[in-house]
Amino acid sequence: xxxxxxxxxxxxxxxxxxxxxxxxxxxxxxxxxxxxxxxxxxxxxxxxxxxxxxxxxxxxxxxxxxxxxxxxxxxxxxxxxxxxxxxxxxxxxxxxxxxxxxxxxxxxxxxxxxxxxxxxxxxxxxxxxxxxxxxxxxxxxxxxxxxxxxxxxxxxxxxxxxxxxxxxxxxxxxxxxxxxxxxxxxxxxxxxxxxxxxxxxxxxxxxxxxxxxxxxxxxxxxxxx
Amino acid sequence: xxxxxxxxxxxxxxxxxxxxxxxxxxxxxxxxxxxxxxxxxxxxxxxxxxxxxxxxxxxxxxxxxxxxxxxxxxxxxxxxxxxxxxxxxxxxxxxxxxxxxxxxxxxxxxxxxxxxxxxxxxxxxxxxxxxxxxxxxxxxxxxxxxxxxxxxxxxxxxxxxxxxxxxxxxxxxxxxxxxxxxxxxxxxxxxxxxxxxxxxxxxxxxxxxxxxxxxxxxxxxxxxxxxxxxxxxxxxxxxxxxxxxxxxxxxxxxxxxxxxxxxxxxxxxxxxxxxxxxxxxxxxxxxxxxxxxxxxxxxxxxxxxxxxxxx
Numbered sequence: 258x259x260x261x262x263x264x265x266x267x268x269x270x271x272x273x274x275x276x277x278x279x280x281x282x283x284x285x286x287x288x289x290x291x292x293x294x295x296x297x298x299x300x301x302x303x304x305x306x307x308x309x310x311x312x313x314x315x316x317x318x319x320x321x322x323x324x325x326x327x328x329x330x331x332x333x334x335x336x337x338x339x340x341x342x343x344x345x346x347x348x349x350x351x352x353x354x355x356x357x358x359x360x361x362x363x364x365x366x367x368x369x370x371x372x373x374x375x376x377x378x379x380x381x382x383x384x385x386x387x388x389x390x391x392x393x394x395x396x397x398x399x400x401x402x403x404x405x406x407x408x409x410x411x412x413x414x415x416x417x418x419x420x421x422x423x424x425x426x427x428x429x430x431x432x433x434x435x436x437x438x439x440x441x442x443x444x445x446x447x448x449x450x451x452x453x454x455x456x457x458x459x460x461x462x463x464x465x466x467x468x469x470x471x472x473x474x475x476x477x478x479x480x481x482x
Numbered sequence: 483x484x485x486x487x488x489x490x491x492x493x494x495x496x497x498x499x500x501x502x503x504x505x506x507x508x509x510x511x512x513x514x515x516x517x518x519x520x521x522x523x524x525x526x527x528x529x530x531x532x533x534x535x536x537x538x539x540x541x542x543x544x545x546x547x548x549x550x551x552x553x554x555x556x557x558x559x560x561x562x563x564x565x566x567x568x569x570x571x572x573x574x575x576x577x578x579x580x581x582x583x584x585x586x587x588x589x590x591x592x593x594x595x596x597x598x599x600x601x602x603x604x605x606x607x608x609x610x611x612x613x614x615x616x617x618x619x620x621x622x623x624x625x626x627x628x629x630x631x632x633x634x635x636x637x638x639x640x641x642x643x644x645x646x647x648x649x650x651x652x653x654x655x656x657x658x659x660x661x662x663x664x665x666x667x668x669x670x671x672x673x674x675x676x677x678x679x680x681x682x683x684x685x686x687x688x689x690x691x692x693x694x695x696x697x698x699x700x701x702x703x704x705x706x707x708x709x710x711x712x713x714x715x716x717x718x719x720x721x722x723x724x725x726x727x728x729x730x731x732x733x734x735x736x737x738x739x740x741x742x743x744x745x746x747x748x749x750x751x752x753x754x755x756x757x758x759x760x761x762x763x764x765x766x767x768x769x770x771x772x773x774x775x776x777x778x779x780x781x782x783x784x785x786x787x788x789x790x791x792x793x
Binding site for chain 2 (some may be wrong): 266269270272273274275277279281282285338339341342343344
């Protein structure tokens with residue numbers, strides 16, 4: 258295909274499904290998971306509690322739970338539900354699983370630092386992400402069952418998960434970063450085409466939280482790397 | 483605005499009423515001589531005719547494993563069959579649409595009622611048969627009526643295999659597709675020298691480039707024409723549904739915008755079939771309404787295109 262041919266395509270040409278089908282993915286996974294997503298809610302609230310304890314073990318446990326959230330939302334939502342209607346979503350799903358494995362590896366190989374952090378700011382941003390972002394899928398669909406929870410919906414998981422940048426050491430931080438950026442760009446383009454304007458806030462929030470993750474991370478001089 | 487007319491309002495006020503009036507006559511076909519016949523088009527070079535309105539599956543049938551939506555799309559297909567439709571077009575490119583179509587056909591026991599058309603969409607020119615077989619399994623059909631090379635991707639190799647498959651009776655008709663007005667020059671060159679049964683291209687009341695070269699060439703070469711994007715991917719409704727139909731639309735056989743857009747297309751003498759896609763039963767009824775009643779003549783077609791341009 259020539260360059261002119263490629264230029265004749267628009268973003269819409271690559272999206273083979275409509276907003277109704279997409280928003281029902283949230284409803285379907287919530288219906289199928291019930292009541293296990295309540296556990297995801299408890300975990301989402303528990304993570305900042307663990308981080309605030311300023312203990313190495315608690316912080317590792319928090320990052321370990323984030324790792325689990327990446328894996329579950331990637332394999333569950335993206336591979337299992339979204340992949341059948343959109344093959345790039347399945348690829349992202351496996352990338353989410355790899356991202357989860359990466360965080361798990363960081364936990365077990367000293368990649369989670371124990372330097373002092375601005376815990377209050379981190380906790381506020383975390384709670385904003387896991388408590389506010391889930392409602393946007395609901396706002397676009399008009400159905401409360403579409404709530405996009407941390408650990409279930411990839412958008413909320415990636416947004417909150419961006420704050421792990423503040424918890425891992427420098428090398429792990431840079432390895433962890435690319436998927437956050439790629440996913441934000443992909444989902445922003447997708448949500449733009451689907452005209453799900455509320456949900457479009459999520460990838461924007463993810464990029465802002467990436468910045469916050471770096472801002473809250475220990476200065477280079479303090480980093481064990 | 484007093485005269486604002488939405489697609490849904492049309493359905494309620496006129497489209498459904500029109501279908502309701504037409505349908506009893508249609509279904510009284512066995513006994514009544516006044517039955518309203520569907521508009522059929524002969525496939526060039528054959529004695530076979532197909533209905534002038536078919537169904538596309540782009541976006542609309544890609545619903546994954548959503549049982550609620552699969553049931554709803556099955557209702558759309560059922561309505562299509564009930565109103566006389568047979569031609570259904572898909573592509574492996576459309577995600578889960580082929581699987582959903584297979585489920586819907588199973589639910590309706592519709593395999594014998596369908597003129598099944600799909601595409602070969604792979605850059606691997608040696609994979610034609612494998613892809614056709616994969617699509618057959620997904621649709622649940624023994625063989626396709628029509629296999630088309632999607633957007634000319636790897637067309638040389640695929641077309642050679644498709645010609646062999648047609649000779650072996652593995653497919654009844656073969657063709658090539660394009661959309662959005664892409665690669666028309668190369669498309670015309672292939673039409674000029676290859677033994678095609680069908681071409682599929684984009685044509686609607688706003689995108690009329692094919693009237694200059696491809697449609698006359700199809701007539702000259704005896705190639706059937708399937709028209710995709712008859713509503714420009716839905717944008718024609720978004721742009722014009724709030725506008726009133728012209729007073730003379732009824733004379734051109736159009737009782738609503740769907741009929742207006744579709745009858746403009748199928749009244750072109752080179753066109754065999756238009757394949758609008760929809761996910762809603764009521765829209766399917768509107769679309770199928772275009773397969774009945776009068777068609778605009780050449781001067782009315784000019785008037786239709788001019789009216790839309792003027793809005």
